[in-house]
Amino acid sequence: MDKLIVHGGNQLSGHINISGSKNASLPILAASLLTKEKVTIANVPDVSDTNYMLQILSALSAEVERFSGRFNIEAKSVRTSAPYELVRKMRASICVMGPLLARLGETRVSMPGGCVIGDRPIDLHLKGLQALGANIEMDGGDMVLSTPNGLTGTEIDLQGKHGPTVLGTDNVMMAATLAKGTTIINSAACEPEVVDLANFLISMGAKISGAGTRRIIIEGVEKLHGTTWNVIPDRIEAGTFMIAGAMAAGSEGITLNRVNREHMAVITEKIEEAGHICNFSHDDTSVTVIPGETPQGCEITTNPFPQFPTDMQAQFTAMFATTPGISLVVDTIYPQRFMHCSEMKRMGADIDVDNGRAVIKGVGKLSAAPVMASDLRASAALVLAGLTADGSTHISRLYHIDRGYEHIDEKLLQLGAKVERVSE
Ligand code: EPU
Helix, strand or coil, X not given: CEXXXXXXXXXXXXXXXXXXXHHHHHHHHHHHHHCCCEEEEECCCCCHHHHHHHHXXXXXXXXXXXXXXXXXXXXXXXXXXXXXXXXXXXXXXXXXXXXXXXXHCEEEEECCCCCCCCCCCCHHHHHHHHHCCCEEEEECCEEEEECXXXXXXXXXXXXXXXXXXXXXXXXXXXXXCCCECEEEEECCCCCHHHHHHHHHHHHCCCEEECECECCEEEECCCCCCCEEEECCECXXXXXXXXXXXXXXXXXXXXXXXXXXXHHHHHXXXXXXXXXXXXXXXXXXXXXXXXXXXXXXXXXXXXCCCCCECHHHHHHHHHHHHCCCCEEEEEECCCCCCXXXXXXXXXXXXXXXXXXXXXXXXXXXXXXXXXXXXXXXXXXXXXXXXXXXXXXXXXXXXXXXXXXXXXXXXXXXXXXXXXXXXXXX
């Protein structure tokens, strides 16, 4: 098992390229099961979650070939069920359910287990697929879905108690592309990753309108065809490195290339509100982040896009830990997603967590400590905390970060940070 040692106190400078989006890649890879024809997908980040998804596609009998950073996927024939050993490793494997059901009329997928960031039910996925005509039974921990009469379009509301569902919207949208008639998804998620999936499906011949709004309309077609696609940049990786710039860059800042400014709007706004400078290039595809002279604490509340993303709250908490003043972080999507706070407290942070809210009193400096990564974004927050801490922070269970950040140690080294990946 690897750990990362972050030697604090080195000023960051220079530039890096942001990778393709993990959370757009996962459903797009799954959607390649919807056609027998060859699909080529570029800008898929080399992280363990995308590798699990590619292994699942292979286990389902799709031919997967990698060449110069692109993947060719050809699912001429497909099996109905994915092996539990692979599926259990990643919640997002649930997004093969919609495509398999639509293509084969039946599928068996393991029920995903609990998750450290909180209860993550899939009732809305099932509600949507059931409304399209699926019979659902539980068998030995698996969900067995079948459509004796095929899928038929209908009007579905996917509102949950914490708002819309991203992968639930994806699953229902993918299944509806091959259903008879028209499907309307109300209370749909409008995250850029959902829009990227919709555009990918449209390039395969699907008829979809309204992606990026709360109402998506899908007119079913007989079949989809092959395509070539370039996945959007990862807005969460970009946001994480923007925070690294705000916390640890020198007066020239750091520059992140291959970003999409529109996707970064609320993250940029909050970094600026905290007193830092974000300068985008004329074409809005790169950003330079320079630490401000008078940083100040502020408030963030996570909510569905276009509001503040839950996947950035841990990284902002790391920044607030050493930002003068009092900051408030509220997570309405995953009220239990505060595991990083107890680790940061071991580094000297002053954070009070209660009922989905963290109150952070900025301290002058954190001091290094051995800490444990608990989930993907929590680990990123610990890396950020380590960049400016006194001493060397040892972050164990690095596999969490490898799920979603492509070569994070190499990118940090490129920016002048002192980090080492070592085996424990
Ligand atoms: N929810 C339900 N019922 C459902 C599905 C979700 O109640 O059937 C609830 C969840 O418990 C949560 C809220 O609805 O409170 C939103 O969950 P959502 O379904 O949108 O999450 P997801 O689609 O499973 C994706 C990302 C997560 C990100 C969330 C929220 C991928 C692969 N995962 O998960 O990303 O936090 O949307 O934006 O796209 C990460 O990258 O670190 C990560 C966890």
